[in-house]
Amino acid sequence: MTSIAALAAVAGELEAAFPDPWLRAFSVKANDVPAIVARLGRLGLAANVVSRGEWAAARAAGIPNAGVTLEGIGKSDGELRAAVRAAAAGDPLRWVAVESPEELDALAALAARAGLGAGGRPPLEVLVRLNPDVQPETHRGLAVGRGTAKFGMTETELTAAVAALPADGPIRARGIHLHVGSQLGAVDAWRDAVRRGLAVLSLVRAGRPAFDTLDVGGGFPVGDAGTVPRPARFAEEAAALIGALPEDRRPARLAVEPGRFLVAAAGTIVASVLHVRERGDGERVVVIDAGMTELIRPALYGATHPMRALTSLGAPVHPGAAPSSAARVDGPICESTDTFGSAELPPLHRGDLVAIAETGAYAASMASTYNGRPAAPQVLLEPNGTLTAARSRGRVRFAG
Numbered sequence: 001m002t003s004i005a006a007l008a009a010v011a012g013e014l015e016a017a018f019p020d021p022w023l024r025a026f027s028v029k030a031n032d033v034p035a036i037v038a039r040l041g042r043l044g045l046a047a048n049v050v051s052r053g054e055w056a057a058a059r060a061a062g063i064p065n066a067g068v069t070l071e072g073i074g075k076s077d078g079e080l081r082a083a084v085r086a087a088a089a090g091d092p093l094r095w096v097a098v099e100s101p102e103e104l105d106a107l108a109a110l111a112a113r114a115g116l117g118a119g120g121r122p123p124l125e126v127l128v129r130l131n132p133d134v135q136p137e138t139h140r141g142l143a144v145g146r147g148t149a150k151f152g153m154t155e156t157e158l159t160a161a162v163a164a165l166p167a168d169g170p171i172r173a174r175g176i177h178l179h180v181g182s183q184l185g186a187v188d189a190w191r192d193a194v195r196r197g198l199a200v201l202s203l204v205r206a207g208r209p210a211f212d213t214l215d216v217g218g219g220f221p222v223g224d225a226g227t228v229p230r231p232a233r234f235a236e237e238a239a240a241l242i243g244a245l246p247e248d249r250r251p252a253r254l255a256v257e258p259g260r261f262l263v264a265a266a267g268t269i270v271a272s273v274l275h276v277r278e279r280g281d282g283e284r285v286v287v288i289d290a291g292m293t294e295l296i297r298p299a300l301y302g303a304t305h306p307m308r309a310l311t312s313l314g315a316p317v318h319p320g321a322a323p324s325s326a327a328r329v330d331g332p333i334c335e336s337t338d339t340f341g342s343a344e345l346p347p348l349h350r351g352d353l354v355a356i357a358e359t360g361a362y363a364a365s366m367a368s369t370y371n372g373r374p375a376a377p378q379v380l381l382e383p384n385g386t387l388t389a390a391r392s393r394g395r396v397r398f399a400g
């Protein structure tokens, strides 16, 4: 279930920190339910996608190609061709962020074959992804801005790849894309990365005036007030770095592409209890009907999400209503890593409801059908308290 009021609150906070002309693009990988992308679109968000599937989700959400940026660590010929085809049809994506010199060559060849940049057809607009080579303050599995990570180009690779592009060819290099990591616990690595991005941008721009765009990626964290930096803190750092540059060296276009910050807190998984048992060591084990197929983050990153019991009407069980004690909450999947960890919960029986909070990001979009499970239904909680169906329960896939 996703709260629309919560989405609106964080979209407003993001806009206050990064107002126009910053482009604010929602990173669809965090939540690819079209109804949710559509609500964010109405709140002024563009869409950042990594595949034709996510691009289709953005289109289904009513976001035009001009509001879609395509990136991704490994794009297939089919994906590159689709971006070229849209440009050739006069309906280009806002830009394509390219990961490597080899990918740039492949894209340039496809764009040349489609006649882009010739005969009155505009060239394809491209950003090149810089590996910022910083030490992100986050879980190792989320620290994509490290120098050893597979993401982006070194400064040397990037400048050589752009220098090799003819100034009036099928591809127009418009600037730099970077991403430091997700759930950043501090602003320092991000500031280092933005500083590096600005330096490389102005170096290349000296010989190529159209190279004027900096997309600083996502990574804004979620957490209790005071425990993590808010977007305004990141914006302050960016403003200081940009403000210190001479006016003619400041990027003409700027973008952020957060995922988690926009959707995490708005989402709740509502599960029901299947059975409860005591283990030999006295531990109470509650098995619920949601598992790693709906929320893989605990198994993958050791992530914890707040859990509480709900009444049959969906209201939180009042803490004084029943004595709570520790319980381990596990999913129904045949894997011992299918556990959500420990929570203080009242006595529970089959059919009782348990809510797992802050599950709007990287839950539904990372869901699987393992163990033959259909995708969970998606419900929107409207600001006036009504519920709207956003996606019905998926179907079980059978082989053959």
Ligand code: LLP
Pocket: 027, 029, 030, 071, 142, 144, 178, 179, 181, 182, 183, 217, 218, 219, 220, 257, 258, 259, 260, 261, 297, 301, 361, 362
């Ligand atoms: N831009 C790029 C290039 C990215 O790779 C990502 C996330 C984002 C933006 C959005 O980052 P965010 O604002 O959501 O931190 N599955 C992991 C998170 C993986 C993030 C991958 N890239 C999790 O559940 O924590």
